Amino acid sequence: MTHQQILDKLAAKHLVKSIDDDMARLTFDAMCYEKDTEKQLSRILPQLLNRWNCILNADEISNNYKQKTILVLSIILHKYGFKDDTINKKAIDAIDLLNKEVVLSDDFFRKSEDIKQFIISPPISLKRKPSIPESITFYRKGDVISIQLENHFYAAYIHLITRMNESPVLEFYNGVFDKIPTWDDLKDLSAKGEFYNSGIERITRFSVYGLKYLPDTANQIQLIKACVDNPPVNPGLKESVGAYSVINLFKLQSVITKLFK
Template identity: 45%
Template sequence: MSTITHQQALDKLAAHQLVQVIEDDVASLTSTAMSYAKHDQQMTVAGHVLPLLLGRWNCVLNASDDEASPGYRDKTALALALLLHKHGIAEPAITQRALQAIDNLNAAVALSDAFFRNTDAIKALLSSPALPLKKRPSTRDSLTFLRAQDVIAIQLEQYYYAAYVHEITGFNAYPVVEFYHARFEHRPDMASLQGCTAQGETYNDGKTRISLHAVCGMRHVPDPANQFHLIATGITEKPDQSKLAASVGLHAISDLFRLQGIMRKTGI
């Protein structure tokens, strides 16, 4: 049986943007985890990466057919498994879903003959031991296509949250966002946000202060992970900060994964 590399297998998915966004996420999380693991012997790279990664990409994997087609879900599952394996991480449930995705894609004749001919090689690659990386993976520069005065909805598990984009820092690098103090069971629209105040952060002194976040990773609109959604543009009315104390600094540097902890505190 012939062998295949991770990149060769990924190329046969014919989904360059999807693969690139997943690789950005996996590389960023793996790089951070490898740095932390040097100072914390109780921490594993997989233990850090997997919950945060799935918190984002489950928005595709668990999506309905209206939100993501079966073929897109299968491509996502396979790309996730291949890229995790490439970065030295294997998780049995993800691997099993990827193996099933290969069969689904072949049954639907969704990809090329080259993909079909390499089925056994791709399955063998996924079933082989994932070799831990010896050095931290490189990551791309941050970029965003969001704009100031955009309003976005962000999904995490069964809830949606909303955030206002105050500005874009750098050369289209980071959107600076502020959360509304609200949580929704369905994707909100602007009507849902009427009367919502700004979500602050409570500090050790007991004061709840204005809280802004410059977020890395909000690159594409629409988002290939189906996690964040543009719901309005050109909104001049900002979230009401009148009941919040002054912020500490301009904003905190963050990313889509650090925001998960912030969202879990929002609207509760």
């Protein structure tokens, strides 16, 4: 039995692809900085869960989708040479819950004990960095989106899409919310700038690679409004240094933390 054979039984093509893409980006980055597998995992897991906890901890998401998500996380971690005992325990419980609800095929039911043993088996560490997935986005110029990070929500306006639909260039609204904001919450807000060491606050925009699916399979990104002609105004902000900063979806977490500290 292989990772892909198990994943194919889950009937969750886009969920699997999205988590696999995320793990490829995170693993590539971790292997650039750390040689030890445990140290790599300590870099990967907090960022991965900041994103996928938007599914696992959400009230509005079906329990079956949550169980599939935790199971895919466990198998994909194993595929990339990692294991987390907490996630693996939840994944084994998820197999029983999915079978109880008769969510998947008879073949999945028959292979359940084999899958459990596969999950707890020692993973094989990668010998070289994985390939970074091709960048593409389904977002468009004029989209206003909400981004969840832990228990807060941040909103951003998409100014343009780079090259051949590779990544959206976004600018944040100056607001922090306890729930997904509405357009009425945002339409009168100004843009959020970044403070430099000089004390000057400048216009700040980010080209975000890995911001792909619409709707987002991880429930982290929500479309608030499309085809908005007017970006947030930025009175008082000085000119930006360069057109925009190039980051990926996971670097965005630290960017948000720094920008809104």
